Amino acid sequence: DVKVTQSSRYLVKRTGEKVFLECVQDMDHENMFWYRQDPGLGLRLIYFSYDVKMKEKGDIPEGYSVSREKKERFSLILESASTNQTSMYLCASRPRDRVFHYEQYFGPGTRLTVT
Amino acid sequence: QQQVKQSPQSLIVQKGGISIINCAYENTAFDYFPWYQQFPGKGPALLIAIRPDVSEKKEGRFTISFNKSAKQFSLHIMDSQPGDSATYFCAAPQPGYSSASKIIFGSGTRLSIRP
Numbered sequence: 001d002v003k004v005t006q007s008s009r010y011l012v013k014r015t016g017e018k019v020f021l022e023c024v025q026d027m028d029h030e031n032m033f034w035y036r037q038d039p040g041l042g043l044r045l046i047y048f049s050y051d052v053k054m055k056e057k058g059d060i061p062e063g064y065s066v067s068r069e070k071k072e073r074f075s076l077i078l079e080s081a082s083t084n085q086t087s088m089y090l091c092a093s094r095p096r097d098r099v100f101h102y103e104q105y106f107g108p109g110t111r112l113t114v115t
Numbered sequence: 116q117q118q119v120k121q122s123p124q125s126l127i128v129q130k131g132g133i134s135i136i137n138c139a140y141e142n143t144a145f146d147y148f149p150w151y152q153q154f155p156g157k158g159p160a161l162l163i164a165i166r167p168d169v170s171e172k173k174e175g176r177f178t179i180s181f182n183k184s185a186k187q188f189s190l191h192i193m194d195s196q197p198g199d200s201a202t203y204f205c206a207a208p209q210p211g212y213s214s215a216s217k218i219i220f221g222s223g224t225r226l227s228i229r230p
Binding site for chain 1: 121124147149156157158159160161164204206207208217218220221222223
């Protein structure tokens with residue numbers, strides 16, 4: 001089974017802190033994604049990466065950056081955390097060449113609270 | 116930004132009843148319409164998907180109905196059970212976007228099945 005793990009389930013940070021969220025997948029997938037989930041807004045794509053060191057902005061990249069130095073690991077960075085970044089953060093991965101290209105595998109999520 | 120509009124936002128159904136969740140889309144180039152299921156404390160997971168050249172797909176108690184002319188698709192859960200209580204997302208993979216196509220998610224429906 002595909003496994004996507006996230007470094008923390010719950011995280012509490014102060015405004016202005018630099019925050020790192022880590023994601024690791026064990027299935028050698030090329031594509032990895034970071035979403036935030038807020039009630040009534042669904043899943044909004046922050047950034048994605050289709051290869052090592054490659055990244056593209058999603059729909060809401062402002063205030064975030066990412067890093068992908070190894071294929072299995074994709075990090076989301078909040079340069080200076082703000083209260084409006086309090087949310088559930090979900091990481092996902094997907095292989096590049098696949099007939100069912102709509103199937104993404106999600107991690108359990110990190111609930112981040114910024115105070 | 117192509118959208119997938121989902122309704123209702125929340126739904127309460129008695130055990131044994133039929134749960135119906137609806138989605139409407141804009142982009143006629145979408146080539147699959149998946150549904151994701153998310154239990155509390157977990158990431159979303161693929162539940163069922165349909166191609167636009169098929170009007171209906173059934174897997175157990177879950178059925179997707181697709182109306183191409185109306186650009187709508189819906190999820191029906193027959194004989195709904197308390198274990199079906201979850202948040203459901205409709206989705207569509209955005210075609211032709213970089214080498215890793217984005218998946219556009221609806222806003223989600225929180226389904227509660229009353230015993």
